[in-house]
Amino acid sequence: MTTHVSDRADEQRFEIADDDGTVLGVAEYQRRDGVVVFTHTEVDPRQEGHGIGSTLVREALDAVRAAGDRIEPRCPFVRAFVADHPEYADLVADPTR
16 A cells, blocks of 8 residues: 655644545644644554554654754654654654653
């Protein structure tokens, strides 16, 4: 299955969808002063265990990096992803939180 991630800024979330446009997961956020605060990530239960959530978060973090912004990972999934992928640790705005 081919997927693509898009930033739905008007809805304050990144979405991952399949080729048919079916949304498979979302990573919700709030933006403030150059920081993207990730608040909630959810994947369709039928898609769990297939790497959909990891793909979603990886591409969202890559988009944040490309924009020159930082992150605040309030969402447990995003926090765990960053902990497991130290190449994204530099994006955390306040690593002590």
